[in-house]
Amino acid sequence: MSLRSLTLGRRAYPVRPPESGIARRKSLWERIHLDPWLLGMLIVLMVAGLLVLYSASGQRIETVFAQGTRFCVALMGAVILAQFSPSTFQRWAPLAYGLGILMLLAVEVAGDMGMGAKRWLVIPGVIRFQPSELMKLAMPLMVAAYLSRRELPPRMRDLAACAVIIGVPIGLIANQPDLGTALLVGSAAVIVVLLAGLSWRLIAFFVVLAASALPLLWMNLHNYQRQRVLTFLNPDSDPLGAGWNIIQSTTAIGSGGLLGKGWLQGTQSQLEFLPERHTDFIIAVLGEEFGLVGMLVLLLLYLMIVMRGLWLAGCAHDTFGRLFAGSIILTFFIYVFVNVGMVSGILPVVGVPLPLVSYGGTSSVTLMAGFGILMSIHSHRRLLPR
Template sequence: MNTPQQRYARTTSNTGADFQRRIDIWGLLRLDPVLTSLLIAASLLGLIALYSASGADLTMTLKQASSFVLGFGVMLIFARITPNSYAYISPWLYGLSSILLVAVVFIGEVRMGAQRWIDIPGVTSVQPSEFLKLAMPMMIAWYLSTRPIPIRFRDLLVCIVMILVPVGLIAEQPDLGTSILVFMSGFFVLFFAGLSWRLIGGMAALAAAAAPVAWTFLHDYQRRRVITLFDPESDPLGNGWNIIQSKTAIGSGGLSGKGWLDGTQSHLHFLPEGHTDFIIAAFSEEFGFIGVIVLLTLYLAILIRAIQIATNAQTSYGRLLAGAITMSFFVYVFVNAGMVSGILPVVGVPLPFISYGGTAIITLMSGFGVLMSIQAHRKLMG
């Protein structure tokens, strides 16, 4: 006859074995359980928001869901690649992406007034600027990981050239939003490499001095967006329409919102691009201040976990790259929220996991796959 002690021993043993198997599954997949759970939660919330913002368009929602599945598959693949392999391919990926950017100038396909895509007959079209969102921080991290830190002035100049050349090509397409994201992804590597505040201040002063010159190179629609930022009421039915309707949607949500599927600004088509760039306005209208706090808390949790991974990275390359990827994710959130609320110009940056768009999802998940790799292989090497 089994004694209580024997039954307890068997139960404890089985529970421990189950727990160990769960650990082994995460380890086998090379995924961080905390970060993966947060990404899944953000993806599900994004599908809920998109279904309503798109006017209950099930086809669009299912297409977005398939992009999430593909994105998680890419993340699984990227998580299994070692950080040393990423370091090895960094200059090759950067070089190929830059060559493709140059090719866009000559053979790029024009869509909606922008020349950003290269058409591959019978297959698909690619947007080389998307590759630079990951290739840029990989390249700068690879270059600086083999050099003294804090960064020397000579190395800083080399990095600035490597950053500005692709950024200039992307801005000329024109794609100001992507050029900002690519620039910041490279700048964050410089920052984490020990770039002094004196140099940062000098670069900011130089940029401010060059602003009048840069203004002359902006396209007309980009100038109008900047002007509209300061006075949207000057053209309420034209360039100011997006910001005015966005603020109206955000303010009408109140504390708890109008309820899921009950938003009026997006459903009655007052809010432009309510399922893409301005989806947080539609989200705010339906879920209110409380819903926005929940969303921002989820973003904050993702950032905290990603920062922990960057801090615990064992190599200089891993720390620089993980830190840059993490802060690039923050820029996505900050710029989108800023332009929708009227504190930044409209530059076409999607809200991570919420805005509709498969390319942006796959790019994001690729970056998180690299983070997973840095975390998983740290454990393997530790």
């Protein structure tokens, strides 16, 4: 690189010109479009999840192997998606959204029943998956793509269009019935709208509108959904029935104390008092075996992932990137908050798995796909000269 001279008095000092954005991109990690810090923390989280899952599953190595295989698929998916530019995802958004709607309709017609709900599609001998999980990615993708082409903050007609985009899949998911997932899918898209710059007056108006609709929502809930809310308010009202889950989970967490009983030494989990211990209530297993310290370490890891994700989202140089990246990482935070709150008794039980720790394939692949797109948005950003 040629050097210019800056003359001060009689002496000339060579000065290197500012590096261009192209030169600054030529690091290994940016050439493969990955963020090493975020990727490393996600891998640490997956490994920790496998250790807890081994205990929560009753020491079934085949369960851990199956989950590890899913994690490998999820990681490969994230790496592959990170290679595409954000403009590609922006173009794909309507296709992904439309495909998600078609799959939700297919669930209505030919879905597989499980635990009293029709939520799964089955390709015999190939895969069994939950289309509503895919909408957690397709919904914010579609809303971000739509708003990025409009003037911001969004006008009322754009908000009305977003309401239709959000409302159709939420109605289909709630009809399965799966109200918890419907609310989470809707929250992912609503976050995009909020990040687009809604005024506080509009936000307050929609909050009041939602609160006024609560009685109507209550009247349309299924009996088991109403029971979950009542159990949340008073778990001891039915300790051997609807309150069993939350009572056992809080007992397991409390019995762990400060340092826990030790890996594989939990009584509530190993003696199978704790229900759904390898899925929704897996953090109760961790709390019993590793105590408060173990739970705080896990929550700190989640916090570091969220902070890194927010930093990457803040580096995006276009509207679509900022809206979608912000939604992905804030939705991830909501999943963690809801699961921990549910298991500890401060929120109703809604069946939300702990991200990348609970047993499950579709949710892991969807989450890692979102992180892959997040890293794509960061690594493909238009770098500006310093």
